[in-house]
Amino acid sequence: MSFSNNSLVHIEHFKMKFSGVTVIEDLSFDVQRGETFGFLGSNGSGKTTTLRALLGILTADSGTLHIDGRPFTPKDGSRLGYLPEERGLYKKESVLTVMTYFGELKGLSRKAAANWSMNYLERVGLGDKGKARVDKLSGGQQQKVQLGVTIMNDPELLILDEPTKGFDPVNRRLLMDIIEERKLAGSTVLMVTHQMEEVERLCDRIILLKDGRAEAYGTVPEVQNQYGGTMIRIHYSGDIPLSPHYTVTTRDRNYAELTLNGVTEEGEILRDLVNSGVLVRSFAPSKLSLDEIFVKIYGEQNQSEDA
Numbered sequence: 001m002s003f004s005n006n007s008l009v010h011i012e013h014f015k016m017k018f019s020g021v022t023v024i025e026d027l028s029f030d031v032q033r034g035e036t037f038g039f040l041g042s043n044g045s046g047k048t049t050t051l052r053a054l055l056g057i058l059t060a061d062s063g064t065l066h067i068d069g070r071p072f073t074p075k076d077g078s079r080l081g082y083l084p085e086e087r088g089l090y091k092k093e094s095v096l097t098v099m100t101y102f103g104e105l106k107g108l109s110r111k112a113a114a115n116w117s118m119n120y121l122e123r124v125g126l127g128d129k130g131k132a133r134v135d136k137l138s139g140g141q142q143q144k145v146q147l148g149v150t151i152m153n154d155p156e157l158l159i160l161d162e163p164t165k166g167f168d169p170v171n172r173r174l175l176m177d178i179i180e181e182r183k184l185a186g187s188t189v190l191m192v193t194h195q196m197e198e199v200e201r202l203c204d205r206i207i208l209l210k211d212g213r214a215e216a217y218g219t220v221p222e223v224q225n226q227y228g229g230t231m232i233r234i235h236y237s238g239d240i241p242l243s244p245h246y247t248v249t250t251r252d253r254n255y256a257e258l259t260l261n262g263v264t265e266e267g268e269i270l271r272d273l274v275n276s277g278v279l280v281r282s283f284a285p286s287k288l289s290l291d292e293i294f295v296k297i298y299g300e301q302n303q304s305e306d307a
Helices: 047-054 074-079 095-105 110-123 139-151 169-184 196-202 220-226 266-275 290-306
Strands: 007-018 021-032 036-041 062-067 080-083 157-161 188-192 205-210 213-219 230-237 246-252 255-260 279-287
Touching: 007 047, 007 188, 021 047, 021 188, 021 205, 021 213, 036 047, 036 196, 047 062, 047 157, 047 188, 074 080, 080 139, 095 110, 095 139, 110 139, 139 157, 139 169, 157 169, 169 188, 169 196, 188 196, 196 290, 205 220, 205 290, 213 220, 213 290, 220 279, 220 290, 230 266, 255 266, 266 279
Parallel strands: 036 188, 036 205, 080 157, 157 188
Antiparallel strands: 007 021, 007 062, 205 213, 230 255, 230 279, 246 255
């Protein structure tokens, strides 16, 4: 696995055990400056452990975990925005008081923090909640406040652990818009999520973690090519012939899915079908979706764990 000189996050040969049980086994990847990077895996695969070790919350057994070429220290916090999976807000205080307080901790003046917070609350539909106590907000509303606290210092590196957890589709799309805006403003985004729609829309590259190792790593198209390549969905009449160029992976009445073997051109497959007497009513090449790849990788794992 090669690494770029443009890496902001660099993790190499990272290993971690808890009570003698290996959680991370020789994990290596990097996150390049200015990209949005998806960190994916099933529950318990080690994603949050990796983030905590990267931020010095946990101590790695071995390996390199660097941000901008060195281990993270608390003094680097002004350059970082971290949204943990377990949220943490002072729930007995008002929304504006909490956000202003965190803004001051991040180096903003009280006035600048309060002004930024009020503008942000308007943006996310909470303009009338500034004086409300945090514990009077819904879970989704608190999540928006937490996100605001995370991004208000214009962080160079934004680490988001399940950022849309508990959001409805409308608010999930709003959050994705905000993440895209942060990237356009120059932030590097490292995001943990189970929402594959978010990954396909936002992420330049991804890693899929399984059993503490990188199961797949690269751009979304590269990972799609690694797991099945091109899929062709057809509506047809007749009998699909056997062929070394494809495998019929699904067949339901007059619909079928063909997975290409090797580098055969899609046009050749269509010609072979037609020349064999198959009446092809529709012919739609596509890649496996990330949802399908996720199930392919982790569905097998879950079945073995349940057995």
